[in-house]
Amino acid sequence: MPPGPLAILPLPGNRCSIVWSEETQEAARINALPDTDYLAYLRPRFGSFLGEIKLAGARFTYPLNLTLADHFIAPRLALIGDAAHGVHPIAGQGLNLGLRDVGALAEVLIEAKRRGEDIGAVDVLERYQAWRRFDTTTLAMVTDGFNRLFSNDNSILRLGRGIGLGIINAIPALRQRFIREAAGLTGDVPKLLQGRQI
């Protein structure tokens, strides 16, 4: 949609979580609508590909900003999760990123402790920052780019989006690659997230 994407994220049991991006004032107006008016407004945007829809829970509004801390660490301090990075929820990646931070930090600290190092020292924490910085920055840029790409009505971009998504859908290997990427299964995955002991 021109003001921002409407992301439909699958949940178990025939339910979805939706992230509907609008200009701040318009979001407040829509969110204040009674359920029936809200659904009437949502339906044409949602489409009919999942059949009839109804509301299953409360609605909330959040201000969305791209935030990326200049430094994830300082002496005896490490930032994880949204304290380190706030990415657009278009791809549902915020929690995954935070869990990867936790896994990476735990691994770095436990290995340092085993070697007898000071776990709060900057040179130890630097390993955590070096590990997570690239993944986080890349994903922040990709989600921001996706958000911009899907937040306008330019006919050339619309055509490009359609062709791009069509190609991904038509090539199973490419689709699998995107799914693995979105599930956080690529790159240097911390042991905890692979279900392994540190």
Ligand SMILES: Cc1cc2nc3c(=O)[nH]c(=O)nc-3n(C[C@H](O)[C@H](O)[C@H](O)COP(=O)(O)OP(=O)(O)OC[C@H]3O[C@@H](n4cnc5c(N)ncnc54)[C@H](O)[C@@H]3O)c2cc1C
């Ligand atoms: C609309 C929306 C949809 C999203 N959808 C998805 C999705 O589908 N998938 C996904 O992976 N991610 C999604 N995210 C992102 C995800 O919610 C966040 O990345 C995740 O919650 C970050 O976890 P966190 O623990 O780092 O921070 P938070 O969840 O923000 O937790 C921080 C906690 O600290 C508390 N706190 C703050 N200050 C203080 C203080 N001074 N003292 C004590 N406590 C304090 C806060 O109240 C809060 O409970 C979405 C985000 C939004 C806004």
